[in-house]
Amino acid sequence: QKEVEQDPGPLSVPEGAIVSLNCTYSNSAFQYFMWYRQYSRKGPELLMYTYSSGNKEDGRFTAQVDKSSKYISLFIRDSQPSDSATYLCAMRHNTNAGKSTFGDGTTLTVKP
Amino acid sequence: DAGVTQSPTHLIKTRGQHVTLRCSPISGHKSVSWYQQVLGQGPQFIFQYYEKEERGRGNFPDRFSARQFPNYSSELNVNALLLGDSALYLCASRPGTVGGIYEQYFGPGTRLTVT
Numbered sequence: 575q576k577e578v579e580q581d582p583g584p585l586s587v588p589e590g591a592i593v594s595l596n597c598t599y600s601n602s603a604f605q606y607f608m609w610y611r612q613y614s615r616k617g618p619e620l621l622m623y624t625y626s627s628g629n630k631e632d633g634r635f636t637a638q639v640d641k642s643s644k645y646i647s648l649f650i651r652d653s654q655p656s657d658s659a660t661y662l663c664a665m666r667h668n669t670n671a672g673k674s675t676f677g678d679g680t681t682l683t684v685k686p
Numbered sequence: 687d688a689g690v691t692q693s694p695t696h697l698i699k700t701r702g703q704h705v706t707l708r709c710s711p712i713s714g715h716k717s718v719s720w721y722q723q724v725l726g727q728g729p730q731f732i733f734q735y736y737e738k739e740e741r742g743r744g745n746f747p748d749r750f751s752a753r754q755f756p757n758y759s760s761e762l763n764v765n766a767l768l769l770g771d772s773a774l775y776l777c778a779s780r781p782g783t784v785g786g787i788y789e790q791y792f793g794p795g796t797r798l799t800v801t
Contacts, residue, residue, distance in 0.1 A: 578728075580728075606789075608789060610792075615774070615795075615797070616794055616795070617690075617776055617792035617793050617794045617795045618729065618776070618792045619792070620789055620790070620791060620792075623789050662728050662729075664728075670734065670741070670742050671717070671780060671782070671788065671789070671790070672717050672718075672719040672734035672736065672741065672742060672778070672780060672790065673719065673731045673734055673742045673744070674729075674731065674790065675731070676728030676729050676730075677728050678726070678727050678728045679727075679728055
């Protein structure tokens, strides 16, 4: 079983919808939780990162971490066609910040 | 500011050959990590280098090796290529030390096809 499991999708929503992307993990030692956006054949782009449990908001994006349930989410409000991409969750320990463990991604399509 | 740069963008190799991929980190970043991303999967950690020393290695065979130079650029070498090595190879850099709060920033990747 993988350390990080991500809802596989694909996900297709109309423009303006609220999108929920989710990951679960098994390693309770993970302390940092990240969301990356990846366009086709490009490198991942860091969207948000959160330390430990709680919520973090940045514009239309909200990241939630529930360490007790080993569950993280990314919410996108007022989704736009430009949000169409693959979203990757990632997480890591504090002591080795250059080694992240990724989910396999959820592909999102926002239809105009 | 320039982001992480990687070269080449694409390359095609034959089974059994050797390949070298190159990465230049963001200016001021001393930590470089390498990841392999097979189509349809998330990136898998291969190596981390900090201050020219290997600081972590993922579950990859000894055919994979890397090094970091005094200017913090890095190269990934893969020997005796297999078809299964076909993937997008990503380089990421970050500021700070081995641990801590700073996150990684990825380059565009090198797409390797092994035939």
